[in-house]
Amino acid sequence: MKYHQIDRNLFIKNRKNFMAKMKPSSLAVFNSNDIYPISADSTMPFEQARDIFYLSGVDQEESILVMFPDAPNPDHREILFLKETNEHIAVWEGEKLTKEKALEVSGIKTVYWLKEFDKVFYEIMTQCDTVYFNTNEHYRANVETETREARFIKATKDKFPAHSWAKSNPILQRLRSVKDQIEIDLIQTACDITEKGFRRILGFVKPGVWEFDIEAEFMHEFLRNRSKKFAYTPIVASGNNANVLHYIENNQECKAGDLILLDVGAEYANYSSDMSRTIPVSGRFTKRQRQVYDAVNRVKNDATKMLVPGTMWKEYHVEVGKLMTSELLGLGLLDKADVQNENPDWPAYKKYFMHGTSHHMGLDTHDYGLLYEPMQAGNVFTVEPGIYIPDEGFGIRLEDDVVIQEKGEPFNLMRNIPIEAEEIEELMNK
Template identity: 75%
Template sequence: SKAQATEVSGIKTVLWLQDLPNVLRKLMVEADNVYVNKNEHYRVTEAPQVETREDRFVKQLKVDYPGHTYLRSNPILQRLRSVKEPEEIQLIQQACNITEKGFRRILNFVKPGVWEFEIEAEFVHEFLRNRSKGFAYTPIIASGNNANVLHYIQNNQECKDGDLILFDVAAEYANYSSDMSRTIPVNGKYTKRQREVYDAVLRCKKEAEMMLVPGNNWYKYHEELGKVYTSELLGLGLLDKADVQNEDPAWPAYKKYMMHGTSHHMGLDTHDYGLLTDDFVAGMVFTNEPGFYIPAEGFGIRLEDDYVIQKEGKPFNLMQNIPLEAEEIEDLMNK
């Protein structure tokens, strides 16, 4: 009922949809400016092939009311959505906590011979029994060289002794996302080389964390991180000085091993709205997800947590309770 709609939403005036044309007409003849919505997400790279219901509505508005000034609501919405309310952060935290349960469960489950889809099933079972509606996005469970296929979602291979498994798996809760990546050894023990790369990625993640502070912005952040990646890849012997000296500034040498962005807004969408040119401000939620991908060595490693930018100092890590250090993961797998 209308009364119930008011009760759950706090909205005082609730009307039936059939009243829309008349109410809209009354409002339009009193208004000069109309803000219309359009998906301007930076990840939308080409014009959509299908006209949405909203597109048709805007088109009709312009036919019916040609003399109005039409403006974009999107910059306003982008800014509203990129800075989260405390209630929203609580829901994202809950999504992260459910993701943690799933991850701890599979640490007890993974062993040589297990199939990627079996791990996927463990995750979703744990998510649903904690009142999540499921995965926040199509999960990546990539053992061995599958980790080097950036959006590997087949999850249909057997996990082999000696290989790593890269997970990019997380729960939704109350329509809010979480977004986690971890990389674990199938047999419960990283090799010396796997561990070297693991610790290098982890250092990158810790460096990135220090830069998720107010006043920085997405572009400066990525430029600085390029230097961190370059230095770690030199240390791992994956790049040499000549590679760096001769690099193409448009595609720096480090991108051979780390070819994706380090952070994105997260919230109602896993890749949430937000204007990348805006400075970071308190209440924005970002992922932090460095990775090194080495097909020649048969593995790839990505580590990802979700953070809330604070007014001052370090960001708050919503995934601080999810095992991350290599020793802790080995200990839990061998318990």
């Protein structure tokens, strides 16, 4: 791993919190992700399943975590099963976790090699009544590929039909939505790496560079700061490309007078950052671009102030819509008749700002979170309003990542990343 080892107390605490929510005489199982094939002998880079990582810190394929708090054998209350390393694997792939290193990473004392799983699992299944299975129930999820977890669930239900089944996801949704300080520090590191990438491109962008040149500059800075990749597929959208919300081709030349909408973020230790900035290719905003830019920035700043304990996600977005409506009226993009005659299910402002303002963020860029309960301290949210004007050839989105505090305004993890128009222009014209 490129990242520094994480304090194992985070994972010890996470397991303790999860097991406190389990039913009596139950166990929970979590599997690593597969390494997915491309074709021939090629594979995609391994990405660990976030839930087993959250509970163990293990960042390795073919790993299984079992938690059985009522196990009659105390050694079986937390168990890791790992792929056994050998000299051949060490030569061709690099060394895997040893049992000693697994304890150091996770705080789990009982570690078996994977070949022992069937025997040990049969033993503990005879001692429990309920099995917690881990399924992906994120509100944006659309899973078409059968995962290692899904195969395990199917096989276990066939082999042990008399057991009761329960869901891990509701417990994890609640636990993962509130970040530990160690997690917040890791997200801060990801944001700090993103800042370095952004400052790098401010001195690089000029008419004639290509969108993929900018993507490459970000990637260079991310890699040299212990990030393995972008946290999500980057958007580098110049000119009218910015009006395609998920534009990821990044294959066009950046032309004088245009704006570039950047939606990029570094990952660090599997934790995400998520930043949007919009900058002028020529180093200066036009008068009109600046008017729209400042309007988006005002909405972002005012929306951020609403992210406090007790705020409801749905009501928050209604209030942000009112802020945006006011700004669009001021810009002449809407008139009073548009607002008076609007469809309540698709308000007038949605013509220019059609996406949501905030989402949970953490181990996933669109992280687990409880959308129908009041916000609480420790939630990490993005704040990302935008105005998109195809008729004028540009779109502007600005986005920061913030942590809700017990009192006062949220803490901005991107407070050091330039965002004011004057600072952007100053840095681009040094």
